Amino acid sequence: MKVRVRFAPSPTGFLHIGGARTALFNWLFARNKGGALILRVEDTDVARAASGAVEKILEDLKWLGITWDEGAYFQTERLSLYRHYAELLLKNGKAYFCYCSPEELDVRRKEALTKGNPPGYDGRCHQLSTGEAEKLKKARGKRVIRFKIPHTGATEFTDLVRGKIRFNHSVLEDFVIMKSDGIPTFIFANVVDDENMEITHVIRGDEHLSNTPRQLLLYQALGWQPPFFAHLSMILGTDGKKLSKRTGAVSLSWYRKEGYLPEALVNYLVLLGWAPEGNQELFSSTKEIIKKFSLKRISCNPAIYDTKKLDWINGNYIKRSNCKKITMLIKPYLEAANLLQGDEDEGWLEQVIELEKGRIKRLSQIVEYGDFFFLPEISYEKDIANSVLLRKETKELLGAYRAALSELEDFTKEEAEKRARKVIKDAGVKGGDLIHPVRFALTGRTVGPGLFEIIALLGKKKTLHRLDNAIKIAKGC
RNA sequence: GUCCCCAUCGUCCAGCCUGGCUCAGGACUCCAGAUUUUCGAUCUGGCAACAGGGGUUCAAAUCCCCUUGGGGACACCA
Numbered sequence: 001m002k003v004r005v006r007f008a009p010s011p012t013g014f015l016h017i018g019g020a021r022t023a024l025f026n027w028l029f030a031r032n033k034g035g036a037l038i039l040r041v042e043d044t045d046v047a048r049a050a051s052g053a054v055e056k057i058l059e060d061l062k063w064l065g066i067t068w069d070e071g072a073y074f075q076t077e078r079l080s081l082y083r084h085y086a087e088l089l090l091k092n093g094k095a096y097f098c099y100c101s102p103e104e105l106d107v108r109r110k111e112a113l114t115k116g117n118p119p120g121y122d123g124r125c126h127q128l129s130t131g132e133a134e135k136l137k138k139a140r141g142k143r144v145i146r147f148k149i150p151h152t153g154a155t156e157f158t159d160l161v162r163g164k165i166r167f168n169h170s171v172l173e174d175f176v177i178m179k180s181d182g183i184p185t186f187i188f189a190n191v192v193d194d195e196n197m198e199i200t201h202v203i204r205g206d207e208h209l210s211n212t213p214r215q216l217l218l219y220q221a222l223g224w225q226p227p228f229f230a231h232l233s234m235i236l237g238t239d240g241k242k243l244s245k246r247t248g249a250v251s252l253s254w255y256r257k258e259g260y261l262p263e264a265l266v267n268y269l270v271l272l273g274w275a276p277e278g279n280q281e282l283f284s285s286t287k288e289i290i291k292k293f294s295l296k297r298i299s300c301n302p303a304i305y306d307t308k309k310l311d312w313i314n315g316n317y318i319k320r321s322n323c324k325k326i327t328m329l330i331k332p333y334l335e336a337a338n339l340l341q342g343d344e345d346e347g348w349l350e351q352v353i354e355l356e357k358g359r360i361k362r363l364s365q366i367v368e369y370g371d372f373f374f375l376p377e378i379s380y381e382k383d384i385a386n387s388v389l390l391r392k393e394t395k396e397l398l399g400a401y402r403a404a405l406s407e408l409e410d411f412t413k414e415e416a417e418k419r420a421r422k423v424i425k426d427a428g429v430k431g432g433d434l435i436h437p438v439r440f441a442l443t444g445r446t447v448g449p450g451l452f453e454i455i456a457l458l459g460k461k462k463t464l465h466r467l468d469n470a471i472k473i474a475k476g477c
Numbered sequence: 478g479u480c481c482c483c484a485u486c487g488u489c490c491a492g493c494c495u496g497g498c499u500c501a502g503g504a505c506u507c508c509a510g511a512u513u514u515u516c517g518a519u520c521u522g523g524c525a526a527c528a529g530g531g532g533u534u535c536a537a538a539u540c541c542c543c544u545u546g547g548g549g550a551c552a553c554c555a
Binding site for chain 1: 478482483485487490491503504515516517550551552553
């Protein structure tokens with residue numbers, strides 16, 4: 001039997017890390033098994049629907065590299081299907097109309113909760129005689145359809161990641177399958193669609209685990225064979241609570257903006273709850289992950305979301321990506337920071353990126369780490385300038401090196417180093433005594449790539465100009 | 478309140494199913510050392526955990542029970 005899985009987001013907001021991981025695991029499983037991924041938009045909550053959410057979700061999935069084979073299907077376009085099966089259940093006595101208003105239910109729920117009773121529906125409308133039902137129908141107009149839970153027995157199933165799970169029917173209440181506006185609830189639409197789309201494995205978040213017995217009962221009532229279930233434990237925020245919009249950086253688009261590579265995010269996400277055999281953490285490609293992925297090695301404990309490791313993974317991916325690709329991806333960040341004049345030589349830009357790409361963890365960091373390559377003029381922070389530039393011999397050393405560089409025809413890394421070594425030797429000082437001040441003079445900071453590479457890329461004019469500025473400061477005190 | 482799930486370093490995972498090879502392994506972070514052309518780069522090293530209690534067994538991180546803690550569900554949300 002061909003594997004068919006689905007990702008079923010509801011368009012109430014952006015795709016967050018948890019949803020992305022669910023989508024990823026489904027996709028990985030499908031690709032590993034040579035199966036199909038179906039995308040289904042569960043838009044039955046009309047009230048909470050956010051405009052533009054679907055487009056954003058699809059865009060984020062594509063960016064991550066998750067491709068689907070069918071869909072996107074929309075549940076609101078399939079209403080007649082759900083109505084058909086709801087009527088069938090009604091006809092077979094497996095479901096019934098309920099006339100209780102939301103307000104009444106709310107009052108009863110709160111009352112039950114304060115008394116310490118289960119807050120679920122008490123099943124009163126099931127008792128209604130035909131006469132009473134008619135009367136209520138006329139008086140209220142609005143009604144929902146509820147599924148009738150069998151009084152006795154239990155539902156047991158084997159979850160693919162957790163093993164055997166059992167729920168007594170006594171803890172289940174008759175739940176709504178069709179709302180008063182004729183739109184199905186998630187729990188029902190989900191079952192009807194999974195059956196109709198021939199889904200073989202339902203891989204979803206842990207929060208749906210307790211919905212499973214209800215859905216299994218629906219499968220039974222409709223005479224359908226249920227799919228396999230695999231419930232992924234949740235991703236929690238650093239506070240140990242469910243991820244929310246307030247938890248911090250959880251929207252996928254934030255990661256895109258910050259300059260995380262999609263392959264790196266995939267690598268990180270898959271490690272949140274899954275591990276290959278052995279102790280590999282970095283993968284050569286998403287293809288490799290697909291090949292190794294299996295539901296068997298998914299862990300059942302919830303993960304706390306912490307991005308330190310993501311930064312490390314992303315840094316690795318940036319480092320090993322080729323320079324042309326990273327340059328292309330980095331350009332927008334430079335443009336946004338107004339660092340590009342537009343007349344930069346492409347080859348020169350690539351060399352700059354080559355130098356920086358081993359040290360940045362996020363593409364956006366190019367601005368704070370490498371702005372001095374692009375700025376016409378750099379400024380020096382006073383405290384650092386005081387400590388780096390104001391040593392006795394620094395002024396002479398800078399002057400001597402400046403003079404040596406000004407004579408250069410070939411402004412190359414090798415030549416720049418040769419001259420520096422000579423100045424160092426002649427003055428009888430340590431390498432760092434010249435190199436640190438020069439680095440600071442040219443970049444405005446005390447850390448960065450190799451100095452002579454910087455000099456060569458900066459070019460003669462800028463290098464001499466910045467040295468002059470630094471010498472002025474050194475003299476000034 | 479009731480039901481369900483979960484419980485190994487600060488964090489992510491391995492080991493658990495099929496007890497002994499484990500005074501528990503890897504990675505991130507952090508710390509130290511090295512490189513002396515810096516470090517946010519690199520290399521080397523270090524700190525650091527089986528939630529608690531009871532069983533079962535010659536032997537338990539591994540199996541069972543209880544307690545505690547965390548999470549989820551119990552909506553005309555998904």
